Structure formats: structure tokens, C-alpha cells
Amino acid sequence: MRRFHGFAGLAGLALATFMAVTGFVLSLQPLLDAVTTAPVGDAPSVAELAGLVAEQVPGVERLARSASGQLVAYAFDGTARSADIVDPTTGGVIGTYAPSAFFTFFTELHRSLFLDWAGHGAAGIASLGILALSLSGIGLLVRKMGGWRQLLARVRGTGPQRLHTSLARAAVIALLLTAATGTYMSAAYFELVASSDSAFSFPPAGEGAVPAPIASLEGLASLPLSELRELVFPAADDASDVFSVTTATGQGYIDQATGAFLSFTPNSIWQQVYEFIYLLHTGQGAPLLAALLGLGALAVPTLAATGAAIWWLRRRAMPRIAHNQPPREADTVILVGSESGSTWGFAADLHKALSAAGHRVHIAAMNELRPAYPRASRLFVLAATYGDGAAPASARQFLGRLKALASRPAFAVLGFGDRSFPQFCAYASQVEAALAAHGLRPLLPICGIDRQSSADFAAWGRSVSEAIGAELTLTHIPPRPRTTSFVLDERTLYGVEVQAPVALLRFAVPKRRSGLPAWLGGHDHRQFEAGDLVGILPPGTDIPRYYSIASSSREGLMEICVRKQAGGLCSEFLHGLAPGDAIEAFIRPNPDFRPERSRRPLILIGAGAGIAPLAGFVRSNRRRPIHLFFGARDPGSDFLYRDEFQEALAEGRLTSLTTAFSRVLGGGYVQDRLLDEAGALRDLVRSGAQIMVCGGRDMANGVREAIDACLMPLGLSVQDLKREGLYLEDAY
Amino acid sequence: MKKLAAMLMLATALVAPGVAVARDVTIEAQMVRYSGHAAYLAVYLTDPSGAYRSTLWVSGHKTKYYGTLRGWVRGVSQAGSISLDGISGASVGGGQTLTVHADLADALIDAGYTIHVDTAVENGGEFADDAVIEVTSNSASVDGSGYIDKLSISM
Numbered sequence: 001m002r003r004f005h006g007f008a009g010l011a012g013l014a015l016a017t018f019m020a021v022t023g024f025v026l027s028l029q030p031l032l033d034a035v036t037t038a039p040v041g042d043a044p045s046v047a048e049l050a051g052l053v054a055e056q057v058p059g060v061e062r063l064a065r066s067a068s069g070q071l072v073a074y075a076f077d078g079t080a081r082s083a084d085i086v087d088p089t090t091g092g093v094i095g096t097y098a099p100s101a102f103f104t105f106f107t108e109l110h111r112s113l114f115l116d117w118a119g120h121g122a123a124g125i126a127s128l129g130i131l132a133l134s135l136s137g138i139g140l141l142v143r144k145m146g147g148w149r150q151l152l153a154r155v156r157g158t159g160p161q162r163l164h165t166s167l168a169r170a171a172v173i174a175l176l177l178t179a180a181t182g183t184y185m186s187a188a189y190f191e192l193v194a195s196s197d198s199a200f201s202f203p204p205a206g207e208g209a210v211p212a213p214i215a216s217l218e219g220l221a222s223l224p225l226s227e228l229r230e231l232v233f234p235a236a237d238d239a240s241d242v243f244s245v246t247t248a249t250g251q252g253y254i255d256q257a258t259g260a261f262l263s264f265t266p267n268s269i270w271q272q273v274y275e276f277i278y279l280l281h282t283g284q285g286a287p288l289l290a291a292l293l294g295l296g297a298l299a300v301p302t303l304a305a306t307g308a309a310i311w312w313l314r315r316r317a318m319p320r321i322a323h324n325q326p327p328r329e330a331d332t333v334i335l336v337g338s339e340s341g342s343t344w345g346f347a348a349d350l351h352k353a354l355s356a357a358g359h360r361v362h363i364a365a366m367n368e369l370r371p372a373y374p375r376a377s378r379l380f381v382l383a384a385t386y387g388d389g390a391a392p393a394s395a396r397q398f399l400g401r402l403k404a405l406a407s408r409p410a411f412a413v414l415g416f417g418d419r420s421f422p423q424f425c426a427y428a429s430q431v432e433a434a435l436a437a438h439g440l441r442p443l444l445p446i447c448g449i450d451r452q453s454s455a456d457f458a459a460w461g462r463s464v465s466e467a468i469g470a471e472l473t474l475t476h477i478p479p480r481p482r483t484t485s486f487v488l489d490e491r492t493l494y495g496v497e498v499q500a501p502v503a504l505l506r507f508a509v510p511k512r513r514s515g516l517p518a519w520l521g522g523h524d525h526r527q528f529e530a531g532d533l534v535g536i537l538p539p540g541t542d543i544p545r546y547y548s549i550a551s552s553s554r555e556g557l558m559e560i561c562v563r564k565q566a567g568g569l570c571s572e573f574l575h576g577l578a579p580g581d582a583i584e585a586f587i588r589p590n591p592d593f594r595p596e597r598s599r600r601p602l603i604l605i606g607a608g609a610g611i612a613p614l615a616g617f618v619r620s621n622r623r624r625p626i627h628l629f630f631g632a633r634d635p636g637s638d639f640l641y642r643d644e645f646q647e648a649l650a651e652g653r654l655t656s657l658t659t660a661f662s663r664v665l666g667g668g669y670v671q672d673r674l675l676d677e678a679g680a681l682r683d684l685v686r687s688g689a690q691i692m693v694c695g696g697r698d699m700a701n702g703v704r705e706a707i708d709a710c711l712m713p714l715g716l717s718v719q720d721l722k723r724e725g726l727y728l729e730d731a732y
Numbered sequence: 733m734k735k736l737a738a739m740l741m742l743a744t745a746l747v748a749p750g751v752a753v754a755r756d757v758t759i760e761a762q763m764v765r766y767s768g769h770a771a772y773l774a775v776y777l778t779d780p781s782g783a784y785r786s787t788l789w790v791s792g793h794k795t796k797y798y799g800t801l802r803g804w805v806r807g808v809s810q811a812g813s814i815s816l817d818g819i820s821g822a823s824v825g826g827g828q829t830l831t832v833h834a835d836l837a838d839a840l841i842d843a844g845y846t847i848h849v850d851t852a853v854e855n856g857g858e859f860a861d862d863a864v865i866e867v868t869s870n871s872a873s874v875d876g877s878g879y880i881d882k883l884s885i886s887m
Contacts, residue, residue, distance in 0.1 A: 108768060
């Protein structure tokens with residue numbers, strides 16, 4: 001489905017965008033009509049009105065009423081033809097009718113591109129394309145979000161992914177409606193559906209008696225004006241000619257002497273269907289619908305651009321594999337289940353290392369599992385997880401194909417995921433269980449890589465080395481953005497007295513701009529928000545360490561808190577910095593860890609150096625009540641941001657500050673304070689509060705348990721809040 | 733400019749049985765240049781009293797639009813039914829010329845008979861008697877008032 005969605009999307013991009021833009025322009029017409037058409041007061045009956053018009057418009061031949069209620073009288077006075085807008089109450093001429101050349105042009109452009117049937121065909125294909133994209137997009141979204149119920153949950157992912165998903169979610173109903181109705185109208189044009197044409201019959205001749213006054217004609221008097229579509233007057237010099245009337249429900253003829261209906265042909269069911277679909281597609285006479293459809297159409301160019309960007313970024317992330325062995329020759333097989341393409345980078349590194357060690361290695365997507373690998377003695381499966389534990393794109397068919405596998409190589413499964421998701425490496429676990437059930441012998445127990453960690457991958461490489469008895473060095477670093485130099489401006493040290501040194505470092509933001517624009521998935525190193533990550537490369541290493549940023553680039557500085565870890569290469573390097581020293585670093589946006597835009601309360605829970613991004617949120621807060629829980633060791637030593645928080649409390653940017661210090665008498669952990677404040681927390685959650693947690697993994701787990709305990713009486717859990725995007729974690 | 737030519741075989745009393753008493757009349761309707769859908773046209777003959785006598789040609793295939801050719805429809809309905817077999821063809825776009833050939837009996841020529849052309853365009857205008865020209869032995873032409881730029885007759 002993803003492949004179809006991507007391919008059809010790219011192929012039809014230009015056409016769909018064209019149809020959407022012209023469609024948007026046309027959606028303005030009903031809105032304009034609604035504004036310019038005079039509201040109908042106490043309208044007379046069709047008979048009265050026709051009489052009034054006949055008196056005031058000499059030589060009137062027909063009276064047409066548009067969907068917006070506008071009445072136009074067409075006349076021929078013997079020398080000149082005229083078309084006038086008439087007042088529905090008085091029948092008097094209001095002005096000359098001139099159809100808008102602008103909308104006429106766009107209507108034709110939208111319907112047929114001025115290419116007659118070929119253009120109609122292209123328009124039909126575009127409709128069908130948008131319909132297929134909307135449906136496959138919904139399918140993808142359901143899978144990505146982990147089910148129908150989560151369809152409206154918070155979107156995760158990169159900039160273009162989030163924009164694409166959010167926009168599509170808002171516009172999809174309108175797009176489905178436009179595309180489905182457009183497709184039907186095209187099918188009707190090519191006569192692929194039952195004909196909606198009214199059957200034509202020549203009008204019957206009237207009695208030819210002396211015509212009665214128009215206002216007295218019963219057939220016309222019985223007709224409400226709102227039902228009228230068109231009224232054709234009989235020829236002036238022909239007593240046997242008849243009134244021809246088209247209404248919302250059919251078409252008939254009325255004798256001009258007796259006023260009786262000579263015949264009436266009701267619309268066929270297919271004609272009614274077509275008219276309804278025409279109304280849904282054009283919104284003519286229904287300005288609200290037109291506005292909805294217009295807004296939906298307006299989303300299409302952006303959806304096309306972001307869709308193309310996602311496709312291109314995914315494609316770019318695929319590495320080229322050198323010396324890939326055919327499956328029959330290989331002694332080692334690597335299968336890759338990747339969603340975004342990032343897993344391929346790790347797999348390529350494994351392929352390179354194994355090849356260098358003298359193995360004949362075949363690498364392929366998991367979907368390309370063969371029935372047999374005659375020479376293979378080892379199988380490595382590297383699998384990401386998609387959404388709520390589903391197979392990633394390149395592995396969807398794997399479990400089905402596994403049933404046919406005849407070979408029995410020893411296997412090792414490596415999962416890729418994010419520990420902050422509940423289903424960490426869930427799909428990889430499924431694969432491991434299925435391989436074991438199929439009778440394959442495990443070479444290594446399953447292992448998980450958290451957030452593309454190079455360190456996790458290198459560690460797994462060492463286990464593989466031991467298991468296969470060959471020296472492998474796995475050093476894959478996910479394709480990293482180019483680094484920029486940040487110069488240290490200021491350094492403050494905390495926590496030395498309590499054996500937990502934390503350095504608060506402030507770097508100047510560099511002046512130079514680089515990379516792709518943000519909406520195409522690139523990012524500017526000068527632009528970041530509190531909560532984004534900075535990847536820092538200590539000298540002599542290629543493996544970045546990530547720190548949460550406490551400041552926003554608008555402040556002109558990049559601020560982080562670094563806890564010194566014994567033997568930690570990067571933290572020791574950073575602690576050793578003096579003002580004026582430079583580091584090599586890059587910004588990694590972390591859009592999933594940001595407070596939502598709202599006025600509802602925000603609960604921030606942090607411990608130690610994990611307070612950094614939370615302090616940033618408090619600093620930029622203007623209107624939300626923020627309740628901050630902070631855990632440290634000793635208020636006299638490692639109370640980071642103490643003065644800043646006091647100031648924020650005084651200024652109202654912070655509503656409450658609750659601290660927990662573990663090294664003082666009667667102290668405790670931040671979890672304990674949460675349990676103390678359970679009642680207050682419940683009230684906050686009930687009023688829609690969002691919770692954000694930052695700190696070490698143990699602390700995050702402890703906080704989760706504490707919050708679960710607090711929420712129990714509400715029948716809620718952290719899991720429920722996470723689904724709504726109301727519980728965000730940044731744990732390390 | 734695309735020429736639409738059509739041969740007309742009228743099996744009515746209007747057409748003389750022998751070549752000697754009938755003339756081949758050529759009617760050309762030159763359309764104005766306009767954008768939009770191709771036009772529906774009805775070309776028909778009326779007698780000196782103005783009564784409808786016969787249909788020479790109808791352009792356009794979807795019968796649901798025939799009702800918009802008012803003058804013609806009125807004439808046909810008073811005369812009774814009509815068969816369009818062999819005297820209908822494609823609708824005519826802006827700037828094109830419709831050419832109709834008809835064998836008319838000598839008795840109809842220079843005798844006050846007139847040829848009427850009604851035109852109509854989907855989502856556009858409707859013109860009964862867009863152009864009207866008398867059937868004369870001399871070539872003649874008149875200007876149209878709607879989608880027809882010029883209507884001419886020759887034999």
C-alpha cells in the first residue's frame with residue numbers, strides 16, 4: 001500500500017494539483033453567488049412572477065433560476081436580444097446578466113482542460129487518483145497510528161511527515177467527497193454509469209384557444225419558486241404553443257389557455273442521483289459545502305509537496321550495497337525490515353563487516369525472503385517496528401513467506417525502535433518467535449537498538465563476533481547532518497559536593513545557515529526549540545551523544561545540562577571545556593517532545609540534568625499554568641535553575657514548584673512527591689493537563705508507576721494519556 | 733478551420749423525384765469564435781406563412797439538449813413526429829463551419845421559403861432563429877445574432 005501510495009502520488013502529482021487548484025478557484029463561485037444574490041423575501045408564485053416579468057421585460061422568451069436563486073430573463077424584442085437579472089419579488093429588471101468569463105474559463109479548464117474528451121478523461125483519472133490516494137492514505141494512517149481508535153492521536157515523525165499527516169487528516173473527508181463525486185461525474189460523461197439524461201420528447205401542441213393571463217395559470221400557480229429551474233414562454237404569435245417548465249423534480253408543458261399541465265415527466269432515479277452528486281461536487285447553492293470542498297482542495301498542493309519530500313527522503317536513506325552475493329551462493333543472509341530506510345544503514349554496515357571477515361553475504365528486504373538459501377548457515381534479521389507493533393514496510397509479507405522456507409540457518413534478530421513507545425521492538429519479537437517456531441536455531445538472543453543508538457549496535461556487534469568466532473567491528477552511525485561549531489560562552493558547575501557534578505553550559509549560536517529548508521526535512525542549525533536535541537561529537541569519535549536543549553534559538557544561545565559520568569567520553573570532554581572552546585555539534589529536532597499549544601495546565605517532571613528542557617519550557621511560557629516537579633540531591637548543591645524558577649514563580653510563568661531532595665533529612669524522590677500530590681494531579685489531569693517527563697530511565701519508570709497510581713481512581717492510565725499526546729517522555 | 737460536410741438525403745415530398753426539378757442547395761453556417769462547449773444547431777425550412785415544413789440538419793447527439801433549440805422544437809411538435817436518421821451529426825465548435833447540402837424542389841426556390849438556424853450551447857446561450865435566410869437562386873448571406881457569425885446559401 002505504501003508503495004502504491006507513493007507511486008500513484010508522484011505520477012499524478014501535477015495533474016491532481018492542477019485539478020485541486022482549479023477546483024479551489026471554482027469553489028469561490030457559490031460563495032460569491034451567496035454574497036451577491038439578493039435574499040428572497042415574500043416571493044410570489046411562479047405564475048405571478050412570470051406575469052410580472054412578461055409585463056416588464058418585453059419579448060421575454062425564458063426565465064432561468066440558478067442554484068443560488070438568481071433569476072435571469074432572456075428576451076428578444078424583435079431587434080435585439082437581452083439577458084437581465086430580475087427581482088424575484090417584483091419581476092423588475094435589476095441589472096444586465098453577464099456570466100463571469102473568469103469562472104466560465106476555470107469551469108472549462110477544470111472539466112476538460114479545453115481538450116474535449118481527452119481532457120475529460122484526464123480530469124476523471126485525476127479524480128480517481130485522488131480517491132485512491134485518499135483511501136490508501138487512510139489505510140496507511142490507520143496502520144501507522146495503530147488502529148482506527150488512535151486515528152486522531154498525536155502524530156509523530158519528521159516535519160514533512162507530521163505536516164502531511166495532520167493536513168491529510170483535516171482534509172480527507174472533503175477530498176473523498178470531491179474525488180468520489182468527480183469520478184462519478186466523469187463516469188457519467190463517458191456513459192459508464194446509467195444515463196442521467198432526461199429523455200427528450202417534443203412538446204405537445206396546446207389547444208390554441210385564447211391565452212389566459214399568465215398570473216391566472218393554475219399549473220404555474222401551484223409551483224413554488226424554489227422548485228423552478230427554467231420557464232420557457234410560448235412564442236408570442238403562436239396560440240398553440242405551450243409553456244415549457246423545468247422544475248427540481250421533472251419537466252412538463254402547460255397550456256397557455258387552460259393553465260393545465262399537458263404532460264409532466266418526472267426525473268429518473270439516475271437523474272436525481274446525478275443532480276445530487278453534482279450538488280455535492282460543486283457546492284452550487286450550498287456555500288458552506290463549497291467552502292469545505294475548497295479548503296480541502298487547498299490542502300492538495302501541500303500534501304503533494306510533503307508527500308514527494310517524504311518519498312524522496314526515504315529513497316535517499318537507502319544505501320548502495322557493494323558486493324552483494326546472490327542468495328544461492330551466500331553463507332550468510334541479512335534480511336532488513338525497514339520503515340523509514342534508516343535500518344538499511346545498519347544492515348549495510350553489518351554486510352560490510354561480515355564481507356570483510358571473508359563471508360559471502362546476501363542482503364535483501366524481508367519481503368524478499370526466498371524459499372531456500374542452500375549454502376547459508378546464518379541468518380540475521382534486522383527489523384524495525386511500525387506503529388503499534390506492526391511490520392514495517394519492507395517486511396509486511398515476511399511472516400507469510402516464512403512458512404515456505406526450507407532452509408534452517410541459525411538466526412539472530414536485531415530490533416530497532418524507541419523505548420519510549422510501549423511496543424518497543426514488538427515486531428522483532430514476533431519475528432524471533434516465528435523463526436523459532438519454524439525450527440530455526442537461535443545464534444543469539446534477540447537484542448534491541450534504542451533510537452538508532454550506535455553504542456547499542458556496536459555492543460550487539462561484539463556479541464555477534466563472539467557467536468561466530470570472527471572479529472567484527474560495527475560502527476554504523478546513522479547518516480548524520482553536517483556539524484557546526486558552537487563556541488562555549490558560559491559554564492556553571494553544580495552538584496560537586498554531592499558527587500553528582502552537573503555542568504550548565506551555554507554556547508553561542510553560530511551565524512552560518514546550512515542544509516535543506518525545514519519543511520523538506522532539512523533543518524537549520526541556528527533554529528531550535530527547548531526540548532530539541534543537540535548531537536555532540538567529542539574529538540576523535542564519530543558517535544554522537546545527544547543532550548536536550550534548554551533554550552530556544554531566539555534567545556541567541558544553546559544551553560544544555562551535562563551530568564559528568566565516570567568514564568563517559570563525551571561528558572568528561574564537555575566538563576573540561578572552558579569559555580571560548582568550540583565543539584562540533586548538530587541539531588536534531590525532537591518535535592515529539594514539545595508542549596502542545598494550549599492554555600490548559602502543564603505538569604513538568606524532571607530530575608537532575610533532565611530539568612534542562614523543562615526549564616526551557618518554563619522560560620518561554622506566557623499563558624499556561626505550569627506545575628513543576630524537580631528532583632535532585634541537595635538544595636545547597638545541585639538545585640539547578642533555582643534563581644530562575646523563583647523569578648518565574650514571582651512573575652507567574654510558573655504556578656507551582658515542588659522539589660524532592662534525596663540527600664537531606666526527610667527527603668525523597670520526585671515520585672514520592674507525586675504520590676503526595678495525587679489529589680491535585682488528578683484534578684489537573686481532569687482539566688486536560690499535559691504531562692512531560694525528562695530524566696534517567698529509572699526515574700522515568702518510577703514516575704510512570706507513580707502517575708499510574710495517582711490516576712487509578714479516575715480509571716485512567718499513563719497509556720491512555722500517551723495515546724492522546726498528553727504524556728510525553730524523554731528518558732535516557 | 734475545420735469543415736463539417738454532410739450529405740442530406742431527404743425522403744420527403746420536398747425533394748423532387750427527378751433531377752430536373754430539384755436543385756442541390758448548399759447552406760453554410762460559419763460560427764463565431766467562442767470558448768466553451770461545441771454548439772447544438774438545428775437547420776430547418778419554413779413556408780411563406782412561417783409554418784415549419786421540414787428539418788434539414790441537426791448538430792449534436794445528446795437528445796436532452798434538443799429542447800434548447802426552441803424554434804425548431806416548436807415547429808416539429810406542431811408538425812408531428814420526426815425521424816433524424818441520416819440528418820444529424822456532431823455538435824459544432826467555435827470558429828468552425830457547418831456545411832449542409834440539401835436537394836430542394838424547384839417549387840421551393842424564390843418562393844418565400846426560408847431556412848432558419850437555431851443554436852444553443854451547454855452552460856451558454858440559446859438562440860432561436862440565430863440566423864434566418866430566404867431560399868433564393870442567387871447566392872446570399874446574412875449575419876447571425878448568436879453563435880452564428882454568417883449564414884450563407886448557394887446552389
